Amino acid sequence: MWNNRPIIIRIKRHENVHPFIQTLHAQHVPLKRVVFREQEVTFETNMRYLTKIRRIRSRYRLKMTVHYADELQVFRAQIWTLLGLFVMILIPLICAQVIWSVDIEAASPELQQQVEETFKETFKLETPISKKVLPTDAKIRQELLEKHRQLAWVHIEKHGGRVILRPQESPKQTEQTNEKLATHLVATKSGVITHFNVQNGERKISVNDTAYDGDVLVSGVLESGDDHVFVGAKGEVFADYWLECSFKIPTKLTMETLQQKQWRVIVKGIHKEEVDYVQKKELPNWLDPYVSIVEEQQTKTIQVVLDESKIDSLLMPLLHEKMLRSLPPKTIIKKENLLQAKWVNGTVEGKVLFLVNENIASPIHGSQGE
Numbered sequence: 001m002w003n004n005r006p007i008i009i010r011i012k013r014h015e016n017v018h019p020f021i022q023t024l025h026a027q028h029v030p031l032k033r034v035v036f037r038e039q040e041v042t043f044e045t046n047m048r049y050l051t052k053i054r055r056i057r058s059r060y061r062l063k064m065t066v067h068y069a070d071e072l073q074v075f076r077a078q079i080w081t082l083l084g085l086f087v088m089i090l091i092p093l094i095c096a097q098v099i100w101s102v103d104i105e106a107a108s109p110e111l112q113q114q115v116e117e118t119f120k121e122t123f124k125l126e127t128p129i130s131k132k133v134l135p136t137d138a139k140i141r142q143e144l145l146e147k148h149r150q151l152a153w154v155h156i157e158k159h160g161g162r163v164i165l166r167p168q169e170s171p172k173q174t175e176q177t178n179e180k181l182a183t184h185l186v187a188t189k190s191g192v193i194t195h196f197n198v199q200n201g202e203r204k205i206s207v208n209d210t211a212y213d214g215d216v217l218v219s220g221v222l223e224s225g226d227d228h229v230f231v232g233a234k235g236e237v238f239a240d241y242w243l244e245c246s247f248k249i250p251t252k253l254t255m256e257t258l259q260q261k262q263w264r265v266i267v268k269g270i271h272k273e274e275v276d277y278v279q280k281k282e283l284p285n286w287l288d289p290y291v292s293i294v295e296e297q298q299t300k301t302i303q304v305v306l307d308e309s310k311i312d313s314l315l316m317p318l319l320h321e322k323m324l325r326s327l328p329p330k331t332i333i334k335k336e337n338l339l340q341a342k343w344v345n346g347t348v349e350g351k352v353l354f355l356v357n358e359n360i361a362s363p364i365h366g367s368q369g370e
């Protein structure tokens with residue numbers, strides 16, 4: 001391939017030019033585009049015959065220059081050019097199939113560390129890894145939500161070879177406590193029992209059993225022969241059940257998204273506006289009354305339009321969070337299936353099926369016995 005590279009020969013006009021050209025023809029040297037000008041003669045050939053041309057040129061004592069004919073070409077049909085082009089295409093394709101980092105971005109360093117440790121212990125992945133090895137978004141989200149029950153959702157973003165997990169905590173809700181121990185804990189709805197959190201009482205059902213509305217889950221009365229001893233029932237019993245819901249949402253939404261955090265210096269007396277901050281630097285006592293250094297969480301208001309391409313990235317997280325806010329504390333949504341969705345007159349409406357894990361135990365009070 002290298003010996004076939006085209007070249008241009010330039011020869012200064014001389015009386016021996018014609019004999020030189022005739023000799024090249026006699027030596028079977030291929031000549032293309034032979035042009036006779038006032039000052040020079042040019043023709044094209046290839047590198048294979050350059051040694052023979054130089055030997056004949058020296059015999060006729062002619063001045064000659066050699067130029068590559070493909071110097072101005074963007075693409076040269078040479079093996080090294082083809083190999084380089086192949087490598088240039090292959091490397092990005094290979095790199096695109098690799099996850100180089102999995103990062104956790106949480107609202108607090110403590111939550112970030114907890115989720116990061118859970119992710120490493122659960123999936124045991126060391127980057128870089130192939131995208132085929134990385135579990136699905138649903139699998140990652142389900143594992144993290146089950147092991148961190150304070151989370152409402154886990155946003156998963158993928159940018160090239162980087163995966164970003166953004167855990168979102170459930171809104172804080174005040175739980176009402178009842179100091180008086182109940183006689184029994186009964187099921188308020190049907191579901192498959194997943195786990196218990198019982199402080200008092202005797203379990204009347206096992207994990208993976210199906211409980212029905214009204215069943216006694218935990219009894220606060222222990223039977224010992226003919227005697228009944230009241231110990232009280234206190235605790236939680238969690239179960240999985242499917243919940244079907246209808247929704248109707250405008251297709252045009254205004255949303256606030258979290259942006260980068262930044263530090264800000266506030267001089268008291270100059271900056272009079274109230275500042276919401278994430279954390280505050282501790283300063284010396286003599287400086288603190290005059291200056292504050294705080295970290296602010298920046299937000300950005302954006303307009304989005306719901307369409308079919310945003311079902312997984314926007315619609316389902318919105319429905320997930322909306323449903324979660326309507327459920328009792330400590331409830332998690334393990335899975336959601338979109339049953340139907342249609343766009344009508346600027347709104348999207350349909351049905352979605354949620355797999356909910358909730359505390360279905362409700363205390364009832366009755367005769368406590370002796």
